[in-house]
Amino acid sequence: MNVLAFFAHPDDETMLSGGTLALLAKRSAQVHYLCATRGEGGEVGEPPVCSLENLGGIREQELVCAVGKLGGRSLTFLNYVDPRVGPDDELYAFTDNLTALAGQVAATVRQFQIDVLLAHGSNGEYGHPAHVICHKAALAAAMSFPDGMQPAVYTFSANFAGHPYPRLLNADDPAVAIVDVREVLDRKTDAALCHKTQHALFVRRRSEKAGRQLAVHEVIIEMESVGRAYGESQSFESLLKGE
DSSP, X not given: OEEEEEESSTTHHHHHHHHHHHHHHHTTOEEEEEEEXXXXXXXXXXXXXXXXXGHHHHHHHHHHHHHHHHTOSEEEEEEEOOOOOOGGGOOOXXXXXXXXXXXXXXXXXXXXXXXXXXXXXXXXXXXXXXXXXXXXXXXXHHHTSOTXXXXXXXXXXXXXXXXXXXXXXXXXXXXXXXXXXXXXXXXXXXXXXXOGGGHHHHHHHHHHHHTSOOOGGGGOOSEEEEEEEESOOHHHHHHHTTO
C-alpha cells in the first residue's frame, strides 16, 4: 500500500501523526511525505538554533531527519513560503490558490501511485489556516481523479473522547481509528528530537500547565487518531489496527 502524508510545515508530520506513520511503515506500507513549506515562519529555538534567514534550510534538514526516523520512503517539498506569525499570534495560510495547490498534490499522488492520502483535519487542528487549506487541497486532489482511481482521504487528529491533548483534535472529524503508538514511541520521539528549532514550542504550553519545565520526550502523545474524509480503504484501516 502506498500512503502519502501531506502537511503544511515540518514537525506537523511528527507531532500530529508520527506514531501512526511509523506504524504504517513498520507494517510494510510505503509512506511518502509531501510538505507544503519549509516552515520559514516558525520559531528558531531557545536558545536560537539558527537565524531567521537560515530557518527554512535548517527546518528542511530537520524534516529529512524526522522522515528517516519514521521510516519514510520519500520526501517532497512544494516550495511555498511559510508566512511569519502576525500580531497577537495571528496565523496565516501560505497561499490562497486552492486550485494550484490541489493540482500539485494530485501530481504527487499520481507520481507515487498513492492509495491513501493522509492530511490535516477539517478544523486545521487548532484552527491554523495553513492546515485548513491543506485539508481542502487533499480533498480536491482526490476528487480530481476518475472514479476507480481516486485515493481515499483520511485525516490526522480525529476527534475521540479521552485524547490526552484535546487542543490538537479536529472537533468535526470523528475518529474511525484510535491508534496506540507505544510500539513505535521511540521512533516518534526520535523524529521529534530531529526538530530542534521547535523544541521550545513543543513543550511551552504543556510546561505552563504542569508548572514545571518539561522535556520533549515528556510531551510525546501515545494515542493518535485517524478520521475518514473521502472514500474508504478497509485495507488501510485494517493496517492501522494491526489486523
